[in-house]
């Protein structure tokens with residue numbers, strides 16, 4: 112039944128779950144269980160009907176009341192609750208996606224070997240939908256051959272196992288094994304719901320993506336910069352990783368969480384970005400320059416803060432040219448078959464400027480999009496035309512930055528063959 116607001120407009124019926132994608136959020140017993148609350152919120156706020164299935168150990172970290180309140184659904188760990196509804200079969204059968212976050216070493220082992228001693232492991236055996244695991248554990252446990260073999264088994268069977276992030280672990284330890292940021296796990300879930308588990312067509316490939324906007328310092332507190340958020344570059348890195356590539360993301364001043372399973376190299380200036388991109392490009396199959404690189408930098412850097420002088424006009428800022436990284440990589444490819452992709456943000460004569468820029472830069476593909484005060488910068492969506500050096504023109508309709516990223520990789524994969 113439709114629900115109307117006071118103006119007579121139809122509102123989404125919050126109680127209605129018929130058309131909502133059904134997601135099972137499995138939570139196993141690790142300290143990162145608290146981060147799954149954020150994932151749960153994102154899923155419910157974006158129109159997913161989420162049933163949380165924690166393990167008994169997960170409830171030591173976050174209790175049933177939290178899962179139930181945040182999901183709006185009942186929570187149980189046992190196959191013996193509500194037996195008449197046969198939950199150990201029904202929950203898995205009716206799911207569109209099962210995501211286990213965090214997935215402990217024990218949970219991966221049980222899933223790989225088909226054990227079924229609680230509601231979550233039963234659900235994993237009955238689910239016929241895509242399954243995503245987001246592991247979190249200490250580095251030693253992740254690297255242990257037993258865990259690695261279990262992960263390989265699960266991947267071979269079609270499960271998506273996200274690479275853990277590198278960073279601070281429980282206690283004083285740091286290393287690989289952190290649960291990726293909930294926004295990243297959410298992005299993986301959204302991709303799998305939209306596209307299913309796809310052929311990893313970039314497996315064995317190394318791709319380099321630059322993202323963000325460079326900052327050219329004037330003095331210790333000021334810089335010349337631009338408004339690039341880095342979101343398009345991150346979407347490119349995330350989707351390339353999901354398609355099986357080894358990804359190096361050269362990130363200029365983004366402040367965004369690291370995409371799961373991606374090597375992130377933080378940089379500040381255009382010169383630093385050039386150095387990092389050239390180094391990573393040496394063995395890369397593709398380089399995508401999504402970063403907004405400053406064309407000029409201040410000729411001089413003031414060691415102390417530049418002060419205003421009373422009654423005097425400020426000194427002009429003298430600029431010098433930065434290297435054109437895209438043109439340099441295109442002209443001097445580290446590998447003959449390397450595919451090079453550029454981006455062009457234009458405000459006027461978008462296509463004509465794009466064609467001219469493609470020729471001038473010498474890259475294989477140029478993603479041209481129109482920018483302005485409220486367009487593209489910082490937004491979650493994009494709209495573009497991808498121009499090919501072979502004369503091709505691929506329009507990309509308005510949509511999420513991930514969708515544009517997928518099309519870019521489709522075109523790169525075609526050229527890598």
Ligand code: CTP
Pocket residue numbers: 381400401402403404405406433434435436437438452453454455456468
């Ligand atoms: N780029 C680069 N090095 C630079 C400037 C830009 O590698 N010094 C790359 C960007 O990453 C992007 C592409 O070139 O992929 C297009 O950048 P843009 O600034 O639009 O091109 P410009 O050559 O600066 O053209 P114009 O200023 O005339 O628009």
